[in-house]
Amino acid sequence: MQRRFRQVFTSLREHTCVSYAKIATIGGFCDLDLLVVKATSPDDLPLPERYVHDFLKIFSISPSSYRAFALSFTRRFDKTHSWRVALKCLVLLHRLLRALPENSQLRTELLWTRSNGLMSLYPCHFRDCSSSASNDYTVFIRSYAQLLDEALDCLTLGSKQYEEEEVEEHEGDGEQEEEPESFTDKMKELGEMLEVLPQIQSLIDRVMDCRPTGAAARSFVVRSAMRHIIRDSFVCYTTFRKEIVMVLEHLIQLPYRSCIAAFGIYKKAGVQASQLCEFYDWCKSMGLCGVYEYPFIDRIPKIQIQALENFLNGMWQLTESSSSTASPLTSSIQSPSSSNDEPANNQTNWATFEETAIVVKPQKDEEMEPLIRLEVDNSESWEALLEASVTPLGVPSKNSNFFHLNSHGQGQGHGYGYEHCSAAVNGWQMQVYNPFSQTQNMVHLQGSYASNPTYPWGL
Missing domain, CATH: 1.25.40.90 (Serine Threonine Protein Phosphatase 5, Tetratricopeptide repeat)
Structure with a gap:
């Protein structure tokens, strides 16, 4: 009552x-x-x-x-x-x-x-x-x-x-030529995006919380209000998708804390995309707005989020390991005067990659072996070897076999395009390596942009 x-x-x-x-x-x-x-x-x-x-x-x-x-x-x-x-x-x-x-x-x-x-x-x-x-x-x-x-x-x-932005435009009216955007300005813009993107995500969450239930979902006045709410969510999501792509493109250039903040936004976007798809499906079933008005929701697979997380963790571990190993490497490098009794210099010696490379020097007792060893019979003279080495590849000599059959029995010649050219000179044979052969230059690239899972970014 x-x-x-x-x-x-x-x-x-x-x-x-x-x-x-x-x-x-x-x-x-x-x-x-x-x-x-x-x-x-x-x-x-x-x-x-x-x-x-x-x-x-x-x-x-x-x-x-x-x-x-x-x-x-x-x-x-x-x-x-x-x-x-x-x-x-x-x-x-x-x-x-x-x-x-x-x-x-x-x-x-x-x-x-x-x-x-x-x-x-x-x-x-x-x-x-x-x-x-x-x-x-x-x-x-x-x-x-x-x-x-x-x-x-x-x-x-x-x-x-x-x-x-309006003030910057007025200040730049007097300039005839536009100066290119500097790295500092780009980082400032990305920092502002990292502040706005969580607020846009929060707005999208509030839109999904406005889903009416019970008698409110059947009210004509409530349904008309929901149309205004949903149309604003279209703008929010389109803006978010555009800015998060820009942030991910420059992710490696950001500081570590900003990089972690961007990853948190990206990780939340993966969960939010599934919820937003479900919410829009309910709105379509209720007849709220036209079907053509709804934007396409980019769902982010979990494997992409895990790959990006592993990439950031590996990058941070690499940074920590490089900073920790720099001190022993620099301390191990001493100047020639350090072997004497003179005091060491207090200044820090920064070692480059070439300086820190490990060089194995032969002992005094050992002999330097040649990189290429040719087995030549003692009976042959050095004139025959010289004649074979200066003979042009396109012109066969008297004692040379110009065509060399491969495993399939096909001849390779004409002075180019062959893998190995064998020349027999008085019982010895010399192999000539062609660096421009396609079979020798086949390099298996690992970590390319097409196959590397650490580049998952595409909203």
Whole structure:
């Protein structure tokens, strides 16, 4: 009985406020409070578009009306106990934030209202008392309010970046030639992306939390509000996919902490992509938005995430091992004067790769063996060897066999394109190696971009 009484009282109160606002505006008395009440009437119809245009006209005429609207919205949203009124308040705020530019004063006034404790979108204290399924509507309203609260913070960061880019453009107007982007500027841009990408991921999570259940999923007003939410998620995901690709392309150039942060974002994106596919499938089944509007979701396989993790771990271990082995290598290299009794130099000797290479020197007793050893009979003279070595490859000598049959019995000659050319001179044979032969230059490359699993990046 008490619950039914609350429903009737809430409905009567809201309809009375709307009727008073309509009568007052007909008499020529109008302010933002009455306009907000008229726009958020407790009926089962979506928010009329004309009210959005009316507010935009007022903002363009009177910039001081931004704070008045922020206060009117706060009073209307905090005092109501009707889910229809609260939902239309949030939809009105959502539409205005989307219609106004990123550096609009409305966001500044809303943040000022929130910082002073006048507006509380998160945590949201709304509680529905106008329907029998109050829990379903209450959960949806609170999730929607939290989404808008995080959107205010994300858009504020975006407006700061927009202002910085605008200042840089004005400063560069006087320059005739554009200077190429330096490495420092690129790293600064990537650092800003690493700050924005987690916020975009959080917004996508809040969008999926707005999934209505029970009676709220069957409401026409809720479904119309979900269309606005889903369309904004399309923009968020497209922006995220574009920026994460840019970050992964320059992953190795980032510092270690930034590299680990980027990997955490990439790892979360793999889990989030599966959840977003499931959420969009539910939206399609409910008939929310057109099927052609949904973006393609790039699912990231787990093997790519594991390969990237192994790559980063190996890179860090290689960095640690190189830094740890540098000191013994440099300490082992001593100057020639260190063998004497002179004191060692206190300066650090940095060894290059050539200096640290291990060189095996022969002992004094040992003889240096030749790299190429030719077995020549003692009966042959050195004139025959000299004659064979200076004989052109294309012209056979008197005692040489120019054609050399391979294992298939085919002759190779004409002075080029052969693998081995054997020349027999008075009983001895010399093999000539052709470095331009294709069979000798077949190199099996391991770690190429096509076969190496450490390059999985492709959203």
